[in-house]
Amino acid sequence: MVARIGASAASAPVKASDAQALLPERGALLEFVVRKPLSLHDPKSADSAAVISGCLLVCKGAPVCRDLGKADTIEALAVVLRSAAMTTGGDVDAAGGQLRKLIVDPFATELHAIDHLIIAADGALHLTPFAALPTERGQRLLHKFAVSYLTSGRDLLRMTVQTKPRGPAVMMGDPAYDDQGTAPQQNASVAPRSDVVLAKFAPLPGTAQETKELASL
Helix, strand or coil: CHHHHCCCCCCCCCCHHHHHCCCCCCEEEEEEEEECCCECCEHHHHHCCCEEEEEEEECCCCCEEEEEEEHHHHHHHHHHHHHHHCCCCCCHHHHHHHHHHHHCHHHHHHHCCCCEEEEECCHHHHHCCHHHCECCCCCEHHHHCEEEEECCCCHHHHCCCCCCCCCCCCCCCCCCCCCCCCCCCCCCCCCCCHHHHHCCCCCCCCHHHHHHHHHCC
């Protein structure tokens, strides 16, 4: 993970201690990376299957990195879980439980004192709803940790960079969802979903006044 944090040629290498200093109290960064286990001493390693590695960084101590299994197996479970989560009545526990055992449980010892888990995932895991993973006690991961997401571990460092705004802020609020206005006509070959067409969205009280007050700050 730390190697990946400092991988950008345009950025200076980053020490684990730099990222640790930015972690919240009782927080940890867990980053998943899809990689091919290559060896300079084994030419056949170039044909080996990709694996997913996980690296855990807590506030103190060295990073803990482990190979978690074949990428095909883990990513297939992630796709099944995501499909179930988007389906009414879908069973997220079966695939979710298997996925948790493969990618989270290997770090159970290091995570026992953690209550805020920051996840940076690669490949198909990037779209995985980690907070919905079932725990061994029949709850969800969100009941055990506050779960946050980053695109990559280096985003921890980018959060400390302050940039000057290029112009005034643009405030938007109190949208008229049902006012079609002058929106371009939809392609006739693409049939709109009936649940979207029939959905009605009432104005949210107070948003217009809230937007005006924020704009005056």
